[in-house]
Amino acid sequence: MLLDVKNVKKVYKTRGTQTTALQQIDFGVNEGEFVAIMGESGSGKSTLLNIIATFDQPSQGTVHLNGTNTAKIKKNKIAQFRREQLGFVFQDFNVLDTFSNKDNILLPMVLSNADIKEMERRLQEIAPILGIQNLLEKYPYEISGGQRQRVAIARAIITNPPLLLADEPTGALDSKSSEQILGLFKELNRLNKTILMVTHSIQAASYASRVLFIKDGVVYHELYRGEESNQAFNERISQSLTMLADRGV
Ligand SMILES: Nc1ncnc2c1ncn2[C@@H]1O[C@H](COP(=O)(O)OP(=O)(O)OP(=O)(O)O)[C@@H](O)[C@H]1O
Numbered sequence: 001m002l003l004d005v006k007n008v009k010k011v012y013k014t015r016g017t018q019t020t021a022l023q024q025i026d027f028g029v030n031e032g033e034f035v036a037i038m039g040e041s042g043s044g045k046s047t048l049l050n051i052i053a054t055f056d057q058p059s060q061g062t063v064h065l066n067g068t069n070t071a072k073i074k075k076n077k078i079a080q081f082r083r084e085q086l087g088f089v090f091q092d093f094n095v096l097d098t099f100s101n102k103d104n105i106l107l108p109m110v111l112s113n114a115d116i117k118e119m120e121r122r123l124q125e126i127a128p129i130l131g132i133q134n135l136l137e138k139y140p141y142e143i144s145g146g147q148r149q150r151v152a153i154a155r156a157i158i159t160n161p162p163l164l165l166a167d168e169p170t171g172a173l174d175s176k177s178s179e180q181i182l183g184l185f186k187e188l189n190r191l192n193k194t195i196l197m198v199t200h201s202i203q204a205a206s207y208a209s210r211v212l213f214i215k216d217g218v219v220y221h222e223l224y225r226g227e228e229s230n231q232a233f234n235e236r237i238s239q240s241l242t243m244l245a246d247r248g249v
Contacts, residue, residue: 001064002162002194003029003052008061010047010217021047022058023217029196031162034189036208037198037219038237044217045198049167052196053086054078066162083108087156087164091171093148095140095155102136105154112159122158129191130154130184146177153184157193164188166197170204182207202241206234213244220249 010022021044029035039045050056052063054070063070065085073081088094095104102123109119127133130150140148149169156164166185170178178201186207189195197208205211207230213221223240225233 001028002031002066003196004064005052006062008051008058008063010051011059021217025061025217025219027212027219029194031194032192034185034195034207034209035197036205036211037196037214038200038205038211039214040200043214045214046167048214049165049198053088053165054082083112083159085161085163087159087161089149089152089156089164089166089169091168093152095148095152097139097141100136101132101138101140101143101151104140104151105158108155108159126154126157129187144177145173146180149173149181150184157188162194164193164195166195168199169197170201178203202234202237205237206230211237213240215249
């Protein structure tokens with residue numbers, strides 16, 4: 001199993017009050033899966049993603065990524081671990097306007113002291129998949145939101161990390177650009193990239209091969225796509241949400 005989240009609990013303590021953001025989370029992600037975590041605002045999605053991304057620590061429980069207990073990584077090794085094991089795609093792209101798109105994409109490889117030839121080779125490999133060959137010399141402020149997100153995805157996968165994490169990756173995009181970005185995730189998954197995406201969008205979740213539903217800090221339901229089309233899976237996700245709401249879950 002690539003990612004193993006066991007018994008994870010997270011309590012925030014601020015100014016004398018306690019908030020239990022995650023009560024008890026247990027799930028795993030196998031290599032090659034595309035998993036979506038769905039939940040409403042405040043359900044604990046970002047908290048969970050931040051813990052998996054090693055930006056935060058659980059109050060209880062463990063996260064193993066590629067066999068490593070992330071709580072055991074030394075402080076001075078954590079940035080390297082993130083670069084090698086994880087790619088990040090955020091809602092608001094997080095690309096740097098002072099760098100060209102190409103330099104944005106190559107940044108993680110530069111930080112890893114990669115060979116220039118190897119960087120070019122990787123860039124030529126992934127640019128056509130993402131359809132960004134003509135955008136490389138431009139700057140992020142010269143391209144559209146959907147194109148910026150494609151640049152951000154290129155940056156996330158340039159080092160070929162085993163796990164791609166996405167936090168509401170279509171949250172800032174119109175529906176056409178959202179479909180393109182989700183289609184790209186699906187294509188990357190077909191090319192064997194493992195993806196974990198958190199979202200509140202049924203449309204986004206319907207591109208995944210498995211959907212976990214989170215509420216009040218627990219995973220309370222799970223759906224597998226099987227052989228279904230996006231549309232059929234979308235309908236099943238909607239039905240599940242209605243049924244669970246009717247039951248008061
Ligand atoms: N740093 C923090 N300190 C205290 N409480 C926090 C902190 N971060 C989140 N919380 C609380 O933990 C709970 C879960 O929040 P979280 O941000 O994980 O939800 P979410 O599902 O990602 O929501 P959204 O979709 O709005 O981003 C909420 O009740 C939130 O108020």
